[in-house]
Amino acid sequence: MKVLGIESSCDETGVAIIDESGKILSERLYSQIELHAEYGGVVPELASRDHIRKITPLLKETLEQANLGLDELDAIAYTAGPGLVGALFVGASVGQSIAWSLDIPSIPVHHMEAHLLVPFLDQDTGLCFPFLCLLVSGGHTMIVQANALGDYQVLGQSRDDAVGEAFDKVAKQLDLGYPGGPAIEKLAKQSLSNRDDFPRPMKDHPSLDFSFSGLKTHTLLEYKKTKQTDEEKADIAYAFQQAVTDTLFFKCQKAIEQTGLDTLVVAGGVSANRGLREKFKQLAHANVIFPEMKLCTDNGVMIAYAGLQYALAGKFAGTNEIKVYPRWSLQQ
DSSP states (O other): OEEEEEEOSSSEEEEEEEETTOOEEEEEEEEOHHHHHTTTSOOHHHHHHHHHHHHHHHHHHHHHHHTOOGGGOOEEEEEEESSOHHHHHHHHHHHHHHHHHHTOOEEEEEHHHHHHHGGGGOGGGOOOSSEEEEEEOSSOEEEEEEEETTEEEEEEEBSSOOHHHHHHHHHHHTTOOSSHHHHHHHHHTTOSSOOOOOOOTTTTOSSSOBOOHHHHHHHHHHHHHSOOOHHHHHHHHHHHHHHHHHHHHHHHHHHHHHHOOOEEEEESGGGGOHHHHHHHTTOTTOEEEOOOGGGTSOOHHHHHHHHHHHHHTTOOOOOSSOOOOSSOOTTO
16 A cells, blocks of 8 residues: 655645555655745745645655656545645645545544654654644644544643744744754853743642743743843743743653553654754653654654554545635544
8 A cells, every 4th residue: 555645734735655564665755944044933825825835845756756646646645624725625635636536535634633642653663542742833733642543632722822822932032043943942052141030830720730920931031131132032041941941842741641641652743853853852751752753843754644543443534625714623
């Protein structure tokens, strides 16, 4: 079985093909970071247009790299949500149309589920259900109990800004550009004081929910108190990053204690943050698993792999229409 995966939920166009064993036969990824950088964030209309320009060339390159023709594919997986509605429609339209033209199954994939499942590609981790997962991306922050394929319980989630959004907004306040995560991480490494006095929001709250909006505002106010030198800016970046990683750490430790599960997957774009990875090495009584770096951000491989799992389980869309779900609960 060979599954083609298409990712177009936000500002990356990803296409990949994997086989039944999970071997990656080919992959292509195009990032729109330079396109959106001057605006300090993703512009949905520009994102949709760029997906339209790039998706067909990437599809052709992916097939050529795998030395396959379209007629040798067995199923098409595409991101159906959540994400930007226009961007989602680009990938869904292409993916569903190919499936119809070849009379092969299609699998609409939940973007966050794909992030959750992609660590299974590394068989050395020994990952198996059930486990806990911290999903941290540009638009989502949640702790999930993964019981089985398609069976997920959201234990806690952000009540306002997701971690990725908070990084982007703080980076904009500090005039670091877009995307914010890598910029803040790079600057934080230059801190000489290792300032660590920012609050850990909702640390002592009984729920597993998050809130980063107040921390974002606190960071701006603290920055305005300084002379805004390069050194002070680095200290602010360090303090903010530490507060975020500590908050995520505390909530995950609480989730482990509450559920009794001792395996934690940390996935999504923010899981590439090295400060976060170092912090989670300290998590007690837990086996912490991260995807490899190149699979942390949005990509076609994770969509193809999620589609493969549903294909092997015999679960296909069987749809006669193209539908996307900009807001799609992981529990649905």
